[in-house]
Amino acid sequence: xxxxxxxxxxxxxxxxxxxxxxxxxxxxxxxxxxxxxxxxxxxxxxxxxxxxxxxxxxxxxxxxxxxxxxxxxxxxxxxxxxxxxxxxxxxxxxxxxxxxxxxxxxxxxxxxxxxxxxxxxxxxxxxxxxxxxxxxxxxxxxxxxxxxxxxxxxxxxxxxxxxxxxxxxxxxxxxxxxxxxxxxxxxxxxxxxxxxxxxxxxxxxxxxxxxxxxxxxxxxxxxxxxxxxxxxxxxxxxxxxxxxxxxxxxxxxxxxxxxxxxxxxxxxxxxxxxxxxxxxxxxxxxxxxxxxxxxxxxxxxxxxxxxxxxx
Amino acid sequence: xxxxxxxxxxxxxxxxxxxxxxxxxxxxxxxxxxxxxxxxxxxxxxxxxxxxxxxxxxxxxxxxxxxxxxxxxxxxxxxxxxxxxxxxxxxxxxxxxxxxxxxxxxxxxxxxxxxxxxxxxxxxxxxxxxxxxxxxxxxxxxxxxxxxxxxxxxxxxxxxxxxxxxxxxxxxxxxxxxxxxxxxxxxxxxxxxxxxxxxxxxxxxxxxxxxxxxxxxxxxxxxxxxxxxxxxxxxxxxxxxxxxxxxxxxxxxxxxxxxxxxxxxxxxxxxxxxxxxxxxxxxxxxxxxxxxxxxxxxxxxxxxxxxxxxxxxxxxxxxxxxxxxxxxxxxxxxxxxxxxxxxxxxxxxxxxxxxxxxxxxxxxxxxxxxxxxxxxxxxxxxxxxxxxxxxxxxxxxxxxxxxxxxxxxxxxxxxxxxxxxxxxxxxxxxxxxxxxxxxxxxx
Numbered sequence: 001x002x003x004x005x006x007x008x009x010x011x012x013x014x015x016x017x018x019x020x021x022x023x024x025x026x027x028x029x030x031x032x033x034x035x036x037x038x039x040x041x042x043x044x045x046x047x048x049x050x051x052x053x054x055x056x057x058x059x060x061x062x063x064x065x066x067x068x069x070x071x072x073x074x075x076x077x078x079x080x081x082x083x084x085x086x087x088x089x090x091x092x093x094x095x096x097x098x099x100x101x102x103x104x105x106x107x108x109x110x111x112x113x114x115x116x117x118x119x120x121x122x123x124x125x126x127x128x129x130x131x132x133x134x135x136x137x138x139x140x141x142x143x144x145x146x147x148x149x150x151x152x153x154x155x156x157x158x159x160x161x162x163x164x165x166x167x168x169x170x171x172x173x174x175x176x177x178x179x180x181x182x183x184x185x186x187x188x189x190x191x192x193x194x195x196x197x198x199x200x201x202x203x204x205x206x207x208x209x210x211x212x213x214x215x216x217x218x219x220x221x222x223x224x225x226x227x228x229x230x231x232x233x234x235x236x237x238x239x240x241x242x243x244x245x246x247x248x249x250x251x252x253x254x255x256x257x258x259x260x261x262x263x264x265x266x267x268x269x270x271x272x273x274x275x276x277x278x279x280x281x282x283x284x285x286x287x288x289x290x291x292x293x294x295x296x297x298x299x300x301x302x303x304x305x306x307x308x309x310x311x
Numbered sequence: 312x313x314x315x316x317x318x319x320x321x322x323x324x325x326x327x328x329x330x331x332x333x334x335x336x337x338x339x340x341x342x343x344x345x346x347x348x349x350x351x352x353x354x355x356x357x358x359x360x361x362x363x364x365x366x367x368x369x370x371x372x373x374x375x376x377x378x379x380x381x382x383x384x385x386x387x388x389x390x391x392x393x394x395x396x397x398x399x400x401x402x403x404x405x406x407x408x409x410x411x412x413x414x415x416x417x418x419x420x421x422x423x424x425x426x427x428x429x430x431x432x433x434x435x436x437x438x439x440x441x442x443x444x445x446x447x448x449x450x451x452x453x454x455x456x457x458x459x460x461x462x463x464x465x466x467x468x469x470x471x472x473x474x475x476x477x478x479x480x481x482x483x484x485x486x487x488x489x490x491x492x493x494x495x496x497x498x499x500x501x502x503x504x505x506x507x508x509x510x511x512x513x514x515x516x517x518x519x520x521x522x523x524x525x526x527x528x529x530x531x532x533x534x535x536x537x538x539x540x541x542x543x544x545x546x547x548x549x550x551x552x553x554x555x556x557x558x559x560x561x562x563x564x565x566x567x568x569x570x571x572x573x574x575x576x577x578x579x580x581x582x583x584x585x586x587x588x589x590x591x592x593x594x595x596x597x598x599x600x601x602x603x604x605x606x607x608x609x610x611x612x613x614x615x616x617x618x619x620x621x622x623x624x625x626x627x628x629x630x631x632x633x634x635x636x637x638x639x640x641x642x643x644x645x646x647x648x649x650x651x652x653x654x655x656x657x658x659x660x661x662x663x664x665x666x667x668x669x670x671x672x673x674x675x676x677x678x679x680x681x682x683x684x685x686x687x688x689x690x691x692x693x694x695x696x697x698x699x700x701x702x703x704x705x706x707x708x709x710x711x712x713x714x715x716x717x718x719x720x721x722x723x724x725x726x727x728x729x730x731x732x733x734x735x736x737x738x739x740x741x742x743x744x745x746x747x748x749x750x751x752x753x754x
Contacts, residue, residue: 105631107631108516108585109516109584109585109631109633110630112629113585113630127515128515128516129517130515131512193508193512194512196510292715
């Protein structure tokens with residue numbers, strides 16, 4: 001038995017709580033140097049059809065902690081660049097005896113497609129502008145460590161929500177676990193129809209982060225200007241940059257988050273990025289532990305199974 | 312050779328005929344129809360009790376793919392699919408390789424359609440409006456007209472340049488050639504794969520805004536109004552596009568339009584989890600659009616129903632949603648879907664149903680067929696429809712090479728069961744052998 005982690009949208013609140021609890025337990029064990037389960041029979045294929053260093057390293061680290069073998073693939077130089085279809089690539093990997101697939105691909109829904117042809121777990125490491133579930137899990141674990149809970153928190157997601165898989169996964173996760181989600185940004189960067197997304201829409205930073213417990217900045221893709229979504233980076237920074245000053249509108253101990261890589265001086269100023277309330281580095285570290293949890297959960301193992309791995 | 316279709320409900324929208332009676336086909340021509348025909352020396356009798364006898368269906372929007380994309384469809388498989396779907400004529404789009412912009416290609420298609428391997432449906436070629444469908448230089452439309460095209464179209468590569476479109480309309484007015492337009496502003500739809508709306512926002516797919524269609528419907532209607540060119544808008548999908556056409560007709564523009572079956576019964580929500588079978592152009596819209604569209608079908612603003620038959624090979628469809636091609640193979644489901652979702656729901660009467668699928672398409676392009684009037688068609692084009700036959704649409708049992716269909720697995724009520732197209736007769740298993748009586752006596 002196995003499960004897929006294709007997107008947060010498909011996962012129940014109960015499973016999300018389990019995943020976060022597993023992530024916290026893995027973190028505790030790693031930091032306390034307590035024994036970790038060894039899942040030696042598993043071989044993970046890391047398929048990155050889109051460039052990504054941090055996400056690939058994080059999935060690889062998590063696999064190594066669990067004693068899993070890893071095999072890396074990138075889009076360049078692979079059979080995909082020779083015209084092989086995604087379906088055939090997945091079928092091939094299946095017969096190369098890979099047991100788990102982690103995949104990043106520029107097309108939304110590509111993880112769903114892979115899962116159709118791969119018998120073992122498929123973990124979505126980002127499918128276009130659709131979802132990035134492991135990122136959201138790491139972010140949620142980070143918030144819970146500082147706030148103790150998610151329920152009732154106000155989380156403002158600031159920036160290019162329309163084109164962000166991080167925003168979508170976070171919105172689903174946070175709302176499923178009882179937080180209030182706000183999307184903040186210029187109208188050109190927020191979805192024009194949000195009826196099927198769990199969040200309210202705010203066009204000004206001041207109202208968007210008013211009383212917020214968490215401010216989550218999204219990376220600004222500078223090429224968006226060419227698409228007419230932005231007049232200039234300067235204009236964006238003037239209107240939406242999270243600074244010590246703009247954080248005055250938020251609740252006093254508001255956390256500042258960013259999925260990276262940062263554009264300092266655009267999404268955030270140095271004070272906000274490096275201040276006491278910044279948890280950007282925790283996000284990176286927790287990313288590893290929730291990915292361990294994701295592997296464990298996807299292999300259909302529970303907290304009880306983990307606890308049986310004796311100290 | 313005499314064939315008698317006995318005791319069916321004869322529906323001929325061209326004469327507003329709706330009566331129970333018999334229809335006699337003699338030497339592949341419609342000879343007579345009426346209640347209780349008294350005919351001797353009949354070789355074959357089809358008992359059409361509880362069935363409809365209608366003019367053969369005519370499709371204004373079929374992609375036959377040959378030449379160039381024979382792995383998706385050929386003229387042979389496409390016309391077999393047409394006959395099985397109740398069509399006796401299909402108008403094929405110039406989306407071939409090379410593009411249908413030269414008279415020799417028209418000859419090639421007509422020859423292939425006339426060959427014995429073809430199914431029982433006529434093929435009426437539609438020429439490319441511009442050379443290579445590049446939207447720049449007009450095709451030799453006069454020569455194409457002489458070669459046999461029935462319309463010129465930019466389906467596949469909608470003309471963006473308004474000046475080119477205006478010139479094309481002026482020229483086509485002179486040639487008395489209708490233009491079939493796919494209306495899409497490619498700048499607005501760029502990168503999009505489903506309707507811009509809550510579903511695209513949820514799935515992280517780029518949306519195609521409704522304005523991408525409506526702006527071009529409006530532009531083309533205005534150009535038609537000012538040039539007097541006969542314009543047929545194919546595939547309206549939004550309430551706004553419908554209102555534009557309604558307004559253009561009110562202003563006196565020689566405009567008509569058609570709709571595809573998926574646009575009157577499916578919405579963006581049917582895309583589900585990135586199901587590429589539901590990726591169509593224009594994209595599936597919303598319930599609000601469906602409500603207006605249904606009214607517009609009923610009040611006649613939407614003239615025709617076209618199949619939008621767009622076959623693709625399976626490997627072309629089993630890809631991530633954004634990379635999948637637009638379109639479904641519609642010839643064998645269009646009638647069943649129309650009967651199920653419009654006729655049986657009381658939105659269209661049986662006569663109006665047949666009008667939208669046969670008589671109106673024939674009138675739009677002034678084609679033979681679409682009527683039972685004696686002498687109007689050189690050979691009989693007649694379809695027998697069992698309006699109540701319940702069946703499940705299954706792409707495993709279709710004649711088309713394209714197995715891409717949003718309707719796969721859908722329960723349908725109503726099916727074409729016999730298609731007469733001249734000497735060619737297609738009989739479906741749903742019309743049992745026991746209903747056919749063959750006389751041994753020779754005439």
